[in-house]
Amino acid sequence: MTERFSKTPVALAIAGLFLTQPLVAQEEASPAQQPKEKFEQIVVTASPGGATMQEASVSVSSFSQEEVFKLAPRSTAEVFRALPGIRAESSGGGGNANITIRGIPLATGGSKFMQLHEDGLPVLEFGDINFGNTDNFMRHDWSVGLVESVRGGSASTFASNSPGGVINMISNTGESGGGAIGTSFGVDYDEFRLDFAYGGEFNRDLYFHIAGFARDGEGTRDTGFDGDNGGQIKLNVTQLLDNGHLRFFFKNLDDRVTTYLPAPVAVKSNGSFGAVPNFDASSQTLHSAYNTNVSTFDAYGNPRNRDVTDGIESKVTSFGFEADLEVAQDLFLLNKFRTSDISGSFISPFTDTFGGFGPQSADSMAQAICGSALDGQGNSFDCSSTSVVLANGPGAGNNYDGLALLNLQFDTELRDLGNLINDLNLRKEFNNGMTLTVGYYYSKQNIEATWNSWQTYIQTVDGNNSQLLHIEDANGEALVNNGLWAPSFLSWDWDLQYTTTAPYINLGFEIGENWLIDVSARHDEVKATGEVINSCCGGNTDVDINGDGVISGNTEDASAINGGFFSGGVINLNRGGAAVQAVNYDASNTSFSLGGSYLYSKELTLFGRYSEGGRAIADRLVQIPGALNADGSLSDTTSGYDETEQLEVGVKYATADFQLNATLFDTVTQDTQAEVTSGLTFIREYEATGLELEGLYEFGHGFTLQGNMTWTDAEISKDVFNPALVGKTPRRQADFIYTLTPQYQSADWLFGASLQGSSSYYVQDSNELKQDAYMLVNLFATWYASDRFSVSLNVNNASDEFVITESEEGFANPGDIIRARPLNGRTTNISLRYEF
Template identity: 25%
Template sequence: MNCNKPFRLSAITIAMMTLLSQAQAQVASNPDTNAATTATAAPGKADEVQQVVVTGNARNGGQRKIDASYSITTANEEQLKQAAPSSTADLLKIVPGIYAESSGGNAGANIGVRGFPIDGDAPFVTIQMNGSPLFPPPTLSFLEGSSLFRIDDTIERVEVLRGGPSPIFSNGQPGATMNFLLKKGRDVAEGSLRATVGTGNLRRIDGYYSGKIADGWYGSIGGFYRVAQGVRDGQYPADQGGQITTSVTRKLDQGELTFYARTVNDKNTFYTGVPLISASSAGGKPTAFPGFDPLTGSLYSNELRNVALEVGPGQVLNKDLANGRGLQANLFGVDFSQSINGWNISNKLNHFSGDAPTLAIFTGNSPVSMSSYINSAISSANGQANVVAAAGGKQAVSGTATYLNGGAAVAGDQQVMSAGIWSVEKKLSSFTDELRISKEIVKDHTFTAGLYYADYSSKDMWYLGNSVLMTATANARPINVQLNNGVIVSGNGHDGASFYTLNENFSAQNTAFYLADEWKINDRIRVDAGVRTENRRLNGVISNPKSVDLDNNPLTLYNNSASVLSGSNTPVDRSDNEVSYTLGGNYKVSENFSLFARLNSGFALPQFDTIRDNGVNAPVTKVKQYEIGLKSVSEYFSAYLTFFHNTFTGLPFQQFLADGRNVNAIGGSSGSGLEFEVAARPVKNFQISLSGAYQKSKYENYGTNTGNEVKRQPKLQFRLSPSYRIPFDNGDIKLYGTYTHVDARFADAENQQSLPKYYTLDAGILVGLGDNLEFRLVGTNLTNQLGLTEGNSRVIGSGSSVVFARPIFGRAIEASVLYRF
């Protein structure tokens, strides 16, 4: 990287100077003085009354959630476990206004925020650890932020901020910021071991330990390891790997310094669409394709697992699909805060590096019978003069199909399909640093100045396509096809080579400066404003592909038109300067009831892939948001309501089609809606909560799609969650469940591929015995509902009677035992 040295050293220099100056200082007898982690409810009040949040505000100690003039959802360790997320993205189901498609597995989610229009991935969601972004761009092609994070027992809580002042702080994310806060060591040592088993032969171990190292010094270590065949059985482990996280904290006089590190080595299968029979009427649900269970079926198989990809003349790339869409990465961070004579200083930095590859099956066109496939191949081959000439002038009149493994003949009525083995190698590196200084310079005005710097890069090697002819069945089998004139349509299972080969190296440096002012007008009214100016310098090199016949043999159709590197490259150099701002206010009606309003204007700079696809002059996406909300908390009831409206301009759109074409467009949108989080506690030990959002968003200035609904996001989604605690001598039992409703959506901007509404039912039981033992049993999608989260994103329009879509996972059960010590 090319980090600016002053930025690189800012946190370490300030922290170490303060640490040395206080080496002999008296450390407070209670180490847990951070307001964000020790606030407790007053007697007779709900626990959340005094809950403090640190995300989205400039205060070192944070502020009460109910006093924050923006929308933020929080979840503690128990709430994280109760949600039973299948991945980091799946946890976002507890956040109103966010719709996460986590049906692809542990990585590669699509996440929409408040009707923000997206093509896929998660361009408006930033993942943070301890307030620092893991990787500054929230999305690149074949990468979204949640894929870089794994949840385990080292997490104390998560805070998810939507809109609000987020365009000002950190990396200036205008959408949602998901901030995971690590546990820290305390005076009293604590530890836990948790063993989990579940559907798909899941086996997982989690561990955590923390405590006091020396006077003023505290440490923690934890992590997990798991292996799982997967709810969708691909005949080999879908998920295998784990991570370790450590931290060391030094308590200072009026401050704190924490060093933390994480290493991850995880492999995850990535699932795309499966074949379905389309609904016979509008709004109806597709049904299962014959012989393929959409809830548990997977195209992956041992016969497909090890693939040989021809990537150039005489060049073969051997790949193992078990490596999937995984992560091998290391993260190191420093979190420092200090108060000195009324000046509050904080600095957060981290360094992330690693590999985030994608090796997966990507589906395309609809299945056909083996006979129809051969007939189409005959027609295509006979229509190519060079192929007929290479066959001695003989045209094909028939063909044979055999299984690659064993050589048995494939029946003519067997349904078959071509699906690509896409290989993407992605090496990532980033360094971020954010320095904040705040002080009440003028009475009742607390001014904050901040400096943010990021240096990040991505080095990619893509081979897209590499289609394999396979049976349209669970655990598909590859097929070879040869015509009677010597033409080989499918060789070694492949009926196509790479249609898009790319080698690109990008790097960028962002420097931002912001000012914020919080004005306490009186005990009831508080307003805040902020402005941010940001500069980004981006440069890169993009390869120029060419099409060749890999073996110079026209008779081998499967590699006659392969995309390979040409040896020439296109340099890219671009500089951006943008300004964002926010203005908000909070009116405290009573101690635990407040109203707020806010407007902000933010932006999303075109990232590496957007510039590659739309040119160096790709527009900046501009986002304006308006919010009005209320927050009320009492012993028996709590409510968080936010009305929002947003507008977009300069929105890029990208779509890879099954034939290799890449469709790009620029447009905009607008949307309005209501987010709600309410809970009632009518009697002791019982709570019922309702959270969700209603929104309507439409495309604007989007060509023929103007006025259409923004794709992939439901108008209405909600979660109804009751829970009941039954105390008994030396323990208690907690029963809980969740009913989730997701409205109908469209899979495409054309509003032709309808995704029907669906619901799921989850339930769990938690049994605590004394202070040490805890047993948990949880089930998700207990009624085996067929819910679709994605249509065939590589086909524009409604398609045929047989379609591809990606269903949610079928019923899954997990059981765990936790021992605390």
């Protein structure tokens, strides 16, 4: 493809919107003391090779390292949420984010319809693995030179399982040389972090980059212990050849972060929410230094001791390489390979409502539990009175009459989410302007996980180290024994493997001087094997859970739950063998994309694209009733894939001081899902129409305004299990989301604000309870004390807005307490950086 604009003024102007700067450069001054380098950037993510951002017939955006700083991110998801069209809910803390795009639904969690990549390959093949969200296993740090996103379009055919789009974190490679070291710490929260980066040449043809971070502390909310602890190191080495380059990658991530699950939140009105007495879910958690160790069982009855402070534990060791070579005249080979060992765990308190036992006063909780409880012989308890005392911590044994909750302890061990991925393609460029690309993609993704026997506790609603509660009936019989209401809720064991193969082809050609057209197709096939065991604790042997030498009441554990249910404080099980579901099926999907750009002038490009793509349903398919036959094959109710269709048309305009991209899109999405927290399953179709705007205006004298806005009109167009929802707006889907970043930069100072907001949205598909419109004000400022040393301050959510991203309840009255996940309240951070 001819690079028409590579030396024209428009190329320099466009780069103001998509600026890429090296993190550090030994020979250069600080960003405040040098002019911005502007150039036209080649799109490298999920799109035909060789096209610039101005030429490409896809919607693409990027953030450099300097631009990411202005967002005041506290997690990787908070970097993504400023990209146009991306809805990234970062209320889970340092991981467990829900991410979607262009009105495509968030029926459950993760990032089902879009993939998160590092250097052009997915971190996980499936973005919504149960308790294995992709963002759990990636961190944004100084190793990343550019965050690039492609929305819709060619993502359907240039990547598997990502019909909605791809976000790609692209590594610094060290060409410019130099390094940096920096520290940061929370002013109003407990965390200390060290970052470093260094790159340069071994010799003229061999260069490297190494970067990483280490941190320790409670994190952005009070937990009572240091739950954010660990770090990452990433290294790449590049060998230049006469006909291209070879690049080798290494990554080691060993990190723990506390994750925040739905917790008690007060309803002020329909749309406005806040803290409950003694607990603010936006700055506190229901974790506790008094309740950090859990004794439980795996799915086979083996005892397990678990540490609640592990939170989301992420361990990744990966090695990969990239070969980009001209193997013959005008024939280019590109091969990307990575193998990764990935494991970890997920443990955190979840506020549940078994039998209507939602957050309420301790006395009413005790009466509700007593009224529905049966002892081991099936007899009722004496509920003429009940007593509630603190079971541990300060004042243990004292009466308690405050708020209480039922804590279902989510407890999952991710034994193996490792994968092996290779993407190979050959691109031939012809003299007549035609380009032909053929490729073959191979991926093997393991999903081996144990859902330990989840236990349920009754404890205080308290943001300062929640305490367990002991509850007795009028005769002194224990209904809740030292906090433990039921020792086993469920236990699953997942042992699955998914092998994906995908040949693909792209044909691009030029028509005259102004038209660029490409058409591409991809055929994905997935082979799924393994089994899932639905059990609890194994065998038919009662176990002394509390170790007092007596098997009684709810201190006993029992056999496999096969349709069993809790009856008050004593577990009442339908004892029997574990249910085993074999998984052994093949599924396939063919994707298609047709796009074109019209280069009207050096300042103006018009483009359009139609795409059809697919997403293998993966592990959640096992949870859909009737989806699999007894032998593991697919039933007639599913093809094993969900599909997305997208039509988009857009315009890209740029002058020396003004850039604007606008894209109109229409999307139809099928979604097959299972939701752990509610037990519901979904087989639906969604439709969405919308408009993305992204732009930059330089006022001069150091003043700049950059931002984006997305309008979306979405609805549920089909629902197999609940047709009454047809026509409703999908949960958590706002009409408008936006990010605006005004800033001022001088020789010694940079300061500004990142304004991120949303119009109102419904928190459930019933369209009753909503979150009002909001705007988060994130402030940033940097003082360049010298060419090499800078001090920065950023404040996230400066006005301390209380905003929920999701709620387990779809209806509530003012004064009610619901279970919801809010965004972080105000957090302030100071950082220092020295470049060398």
